[in-house]
Amino acid sequence: MIDPFEKALSDFIDTLPEDPADAQGLLDRSAPFQGKGDLPELAEFATLLRAVPAPAPSPEWLAASKARLMAAPILPPEKRSGFTWLGTMFLPLAQLSFPSLRALAAPSSPLARAAVAMVVLVAMLSAAYSQSGVSPLLQVTGQQRAADSQVDAERAISLAQLEVTQLTEQRENNVAGAYIKGTPRDVVLLAQYFSAADAAIQNAPADQQARLRSQLQGVTRSIRFDGVVDSVSGSSASVSGVPVVLDQQTADRVKAGRAVSMVVSVGADGQLHAVDVNPSPAAQSRHASTSSANPSPASVSRASAAAPSSAAPSGAPASPAPLPSSPATGTSGAVTPVTTSPSTSGVIVSSGDQAPSSGSGGDAGRKSDRSKPGANNTGDGDSSGTGVAATYVNVPLPSAVPTVASARGSDADGGNASSQSGSAVTNSRALLLTVFASPPPVPAPPPASGSPADGAPAGGITLPPLPPAAQLASLAASDDGGSSKGQGQIANVQALLAQDQPKHDQSSPPAPPLPPAAAARLQDSGHNVAAPPMAAVPPPSSSQAHPAPPAAPSHPAPPSHAGPRNDGGGKGKK
Amino acid sequence: MVSDIQVLVQRAQANDRAAFGELYELFCPKIYSYMSYHLNGRSEAAEDLTEEVFMKALQSLGSFQFRDVPFSSWLYRIAHNHLIDHIRATKKQQSVALEDAEHLLFARDRLDGRLDRQTLTTALSKITGEQRQIVIMRIIQGLSITETAKAVGKSEDSVKQLQSRGLKALKRVLESEPAAR
Numbered sequence: 001m002i003d004p005f006e007k008a009l010s011d012f013i014d015t016l017p018e019d020p021a022d023a024q025g026l027l028d029r030s031a032p033f034q035g036k037g038d039l040p041e042l043a044e045f046a047t048l049l050r051a052v053p054a055p056a057p058s059p060e061w062l063a064a065s066k067a068r069l070m071a072a073p074i075l076p077p078e079k080r081s082g083f084t085w086l087g088t089m090f091l092p093l094a095q096l097s098f099p100s101l102r103a104l105a106a107p108s109s110p111l112a113r114a115a116v117a118m119v120v121l122v123a124m125l126s127a128a129y130s131q132s133g134v135s136p137l138l139q140v141t142g143q144q145r146a147a148d149s150q151v152d153a154e155r156a157i158s159l160a161q162l163e164v165t166q167l168t169e170q171r172e173n174n175v176a177g178a179y180i181k182g183t184p185r186d187v188v189l190l191a192q193y194f195s196a197a198d199a200a201i202q203n204a205p206a207d208q209q210a211r212l213r214s215q216l217q218g219v220t221r222s223i224r225f226d227g228v229v230d231s232v233s234g235s236s237a238s239v240s241g242v243p244v245v246l247d248q249q250t251a252d253r254v255k256a257g258r259a260v261s262m263v264v265s266v267g268a269d270g271q272l273h274a275v276d277v278n279p280s281p282a283a284q285s286r287h288a289s290t291s292s293a294n295p296s297p298a299s300v301s302r303a304s305a306a307a308p309s310s311a312a313p314s315g316a317p318a319s320p321a322p323l324p325s326s327p328a329t330g331t332s333g334a335v336t337p338v339t340t341s342p343s344t345s346g347v348i349v350s351s352g353d354q355a356p357s358s359g360s361g362g363d364a365g366r367k368s369d370r371s372k373p374g375a376n377n378t379g380d381g382d383s384s385g386t387g388v389a390a391t392y393v394n395v396p397l398p399s400a401v402p403t404v405a406s407a408r409g410s411d412a413d414g415g416n417a418s419s420q421s422g423s424a425v426t427n428s429r430a431l432l433l434t435v436f437a438s439p440p441p442v443p444a445p446p447p448a449s450g451s452p453a454d455g456a457p458a459g460g461i462t463l464p465p466l467p468p469a470a471q472l473a474s475l476a477a478s479d480d481g482g483s484s485k486g487q488g489q490i491a492n493v494q495a496l497l498a499q500d501q502p503k504h505d506q507s508s509p510p511a512p513p514l515p516p517a518a519a520a521r522l523q524d525s526g527h528n529v530a531a532p533p534m535a536a537v538p539p540p541s542s543s544q545a546h547p548a549p550p551a552a553p554s555h556p557a558p559p560s561h562a563g564p565r566n567d568g569g570g571k572g573k574k
Numbered sequence: 575m576v577s578d579i580q581v582l583v584q585r586a587q588a589n590d591r592a593a594f595g596e597l598y599e600l601f602c603p604k605i606y607s608y609m610s611y612h613l614n615g616r617s618e619a620a621e622d623l624t625e626e627v628f629m630k631a632l633q634s635l636g637s638f639q640f641r642d643v644p645f646s647s648w649l650y651r652i653a654h655n656h657l658i659d660h661i662r663a664t665k666k667q668q669s670v671a672l673e674d675a676e677h678l679l680f681a682r683d684r685l686d687g688r689l690d691r692q693t694l695t696t697a698l699s700k701i702t703g704e705q706r707q708i709v710i711m712r713i714i715q716g717l718s719i720t721e722t723a724k725a726v727g728k729s730e731d732s733v734k735q736l737q738s739r740g741l742k743a744l745k746r747v748l749e750s751e752p753a754a755r
Contacts, residue, residue: 010737014718018716038742042738046713051689052690053691054691057602057617066595069625072629
């Protein structure tokens with residue numbers, strides 16, 4: 001669509017005279033042009049441009065150029081057919097020339113050709129119809145395959161070792177050389193590693209299998225993990241998705257839906273065989289707390305940190321007895337069956353003269369109890385005031401006697417504090433201290449004894465706590481260094497006494513509750529029932545390494561919440 | 575006129591050099607002017623290019639056919655293509671000759687109501703190529719709309735639009751450079 005203005009301008013330009021002089025005359029006559037808008041102005045400007053004399057060539061050049069053109073030859077018209085432009089495009093290629101191959105001076109003789117053909121044919125036939133039936137190349141490949149299988153087996157063993165090492169390093173509460181603690185996922189992975197290693201060993205050369213198997217057997221095959229029994233069918237069970245093979249006796253005791261802490265050993269075929277099955281500490285704590293007759297906050301907390309026997313005095317049903325341990329079935333043979341108290345979550349092992357530092361035990365208690373609602377230590381009288389620490393035992397033991405001290409505390413910082421003080425005895429009455437020796441000096445109790453104190457494993461030496469009377473005396477005489485007060489503490493003491501009594505003598509009836517007079521005296525005096533300062537705790541006697549007498553006073557027993565360690569309780573309050 | 579040109583072309587195509595000579599005398603000033611305006615007044619380059627344009631026309635005259643394209647448009651198209659080739663070839667070597675520089679320096683002698691050629695040439699170099707081409711063909715050299723459209727390969731409406739814009743742009747350039755005026 002043309003603009004009328006542009007059309008009018010174009011029409012005006014068409015009317016302009018061709019001669020610049022005429023255009024200049026028009027400009028002289030009519031300028032300035034009249035009209036509206038820009039049209040007159042542009043028309044006048046166009047006339048001005050037309051009036052400019054155009055550059056003209058010189059006559060000499062014009063004549064010379066015309067002469068050259070007249071003399072120039074006219075080239076014949078170029079014949080163009082289809083794809084002419086392609087021809088011009090590839091013209092350089094068309095002009096290429098290739099060097100010709102030099103012809104052979106003399107062709108090879110037919111005899112030589114026939115000889116070469118015969119050699120090739122014989123070689124092919126010899127390879128195809130070898131008497132051995134196996135090409136030398138294939139033989140080399142077979143040897144290489146055997147070597148590869150050996151390398152694969154060693155690699156699989158190394159992977160299993162690496163997995164065990166990683167699990168050991170990740171977990172602080174592992175039992176070195178006995179078993180490692182992991183999650184159900186770790187169990188499955190470890191089983192797969194061992195299964196792969198076994199399979200690789202079977203593929204290895206026969207002369208190397210024995211060595212490889214011994215190498216694999218040197219790897220710790222036992223692992224402890226906590227889980228919930230999903231199902232039990234026959235001699236197999238599924239614990240948190242991990243299939244485990246149980247012996248019949250253990251399978252009868254394990255019920256679906258219960259939380260267990262299980263030590264399994266990886267068999268040669270990758271199957272997981274249960275070595276030891278105990279109720280899980282979490283379930284145990286819950287059970288103990290719910291079965292308490294007087295579920296005050298203190299007692300609940302105490303019960304959560306104590307053995308299941310704490311519920312015994314109240315007449316409530318006892319917590320499930322731990323399953324008896326069974327000997328290790330791992331192929332390594334180095335697995336030491338370790339059975340811990342049902343409430344044990346932290347495990348310390350030592351084979352020296354002394355038990356290890358309590359740092360790890362405290363950490364174990366921390367790990368196990370942080371997530372439990374009843375296990376926090378608030379440190380005041382309104383709550384538990386227990387400050388039960390993960391403990392350790394500084395018990396001189398004969399060397400080369402593996403010692404397992406299991407401790408449980410509700411205060412995570414307790415273990416550390418005990419470690420700092422260097423005290424030989426814990427300040428927690430909730431301590432469940434079990435020292436195991438091998439061979440067991442005490443025959444194992446019947447597996448179905450039903451007593452909560454049966455948590456002591458076979459072959460274990462149970463260090464008895466203070467008798468109730470001595471404990472009460474120490475409690476009454478202790479200085480009020482903490483903030484625990486009131487009825488909760490008395491109930492706490494009762495719970496402690498109740499829990500300690502069965503451990504004192506497994507065959508004896510449960511300890512009676514705290515005498516009302518003593519309880520009232522303690523309550524009226526406002527004394528703290530917490531533990532005395534660490535320095536006041538008597539050092540362990542020399543009898544701890546042996547089956548302790550029932551009234552061995554060397555073992556600490558005062559309730560926790562003592563000294564600087566129980567600042568953790570205050571810390572919690574803060 | 576057109577018929578005369580057509581006869582001359584037909585004669586030239588019949589290898590009549592005299593006829594081609596007449597065509598040369600008829601169109602050479604215009605082609606030279608066209609080249610000169612585009613080459614910023616460089617006369618020598620314009621002469622060379624003009625001769626080369628007619629040489630090409632002579633060689634290609636046999637392929638020219640009178641259909642829709644006038645001979646002038648065909649010739650201007652050859653000139654324009656040749657000019658473009660020349661500009662491309664000398665784009666990196668553009669320099670103003672001393673003679674042209676003197677023209678630029680003394681290009682202020684435009685009288686009132688008159689426009690100097692060199693000033694016009696300088697101003698033309700400051701507008702776009704299409705506008706310059708249309709202004710030269712259409713306004714300075716007086717080609718018709720049809721011839722210009724055929725020469726540049728555009729529609730007549732585009733030529734009208736370009737000539738209008740070219741005039742405005744050229745006028746703006748001349749007004750913005752008082753020294754040039």
